[in-house]
Amino acid sequence: MTHNEIMGEAIALSQHNIEDGNGGPFAAVVVKDGAIIARGANHVTAENDPTAHAEIVAIREACRVLGTFQLTGCIVYTTCEPCPMCLGALYWARPDRIYYANTRADAKAIGFDDAFIYDELVLPIERRAIPMDQLMRDEALATFDSWKHKTDKTHY
Numbered sequence: 001m002t003h004n005e006i007m008g009e010a011i012a013l014s015q016h017n018i019e020d021g022n023g024g025p026f027a028a029v030v031v032k033d034g035a036i037i038a039r040g041a042n043h044v045t046a047e048n049d050p051t052a053h054a055e056i057v058a059i060r061e062a063c064r065v066l067g068t069f070q071l072t073g074c075i076v077y078t079t080c081e082p083c084p085m086c087l088g089a090l091y092w093a094r095p096d097r098i099y100y101a102n103t104r105a106d107a108k109a110i111g112f113d114d115a116f117i118y119d120e121l122v123l124p125i126e127r128r129a130i131p132m133d134q135l136m137r138d139e140a141l142a143t144f145d146s147w148k149h150k151t152d153k154t155h156y
Contacts, residue, residue, distance in 0.1 A: 007077050014079045017041035026054040028078040030062035038062035055086035071095040083114040
């Protein structure tokens with residue numbers, strides 16, 4: 001399949017998601033060795049899950065299919081430039097490449113504004129919209145020390 005054909009599959013899934021009333025107009029597919037191995041559509045409202053973005057759904061399915069927590073050797077096609085959450089998840093998943101169709105400006109134009117989150121990420125913690133307070137750092141650092149010295153850990 002060509003890049004356009006694969007993106008066309010994602011766009012069709014996005015339209016189908018709108019028609020079925022499952023969520024927003026977003027979809028993603030994951031490709032490995034030229035074949036689609038996973039699909040995901042936005043199910044935030046259908047599942048009452050704010051993390052059920054298309055890319056997250058597709059990443060989870062692809063990792064199940066591959067039996068691994070990374071998407072090395074994979075290409076992700078998504079119908080919109082990933083939001084900050086999805087972008088973070090994609091970086092953790094480590095695909096080889098990401099193709100997107102619509103931009104975040106296109107999403108903002110129809111009521112999906114990720115700019116707020118992008119803006120929040122660069123603010124000092126004390127200036128963010130959701131208050132954050134640190135608790136029990138010394139106790140939590142003990143677990144980091146345990147991880148640091150664990151000899152049979154799986155790196156990621």
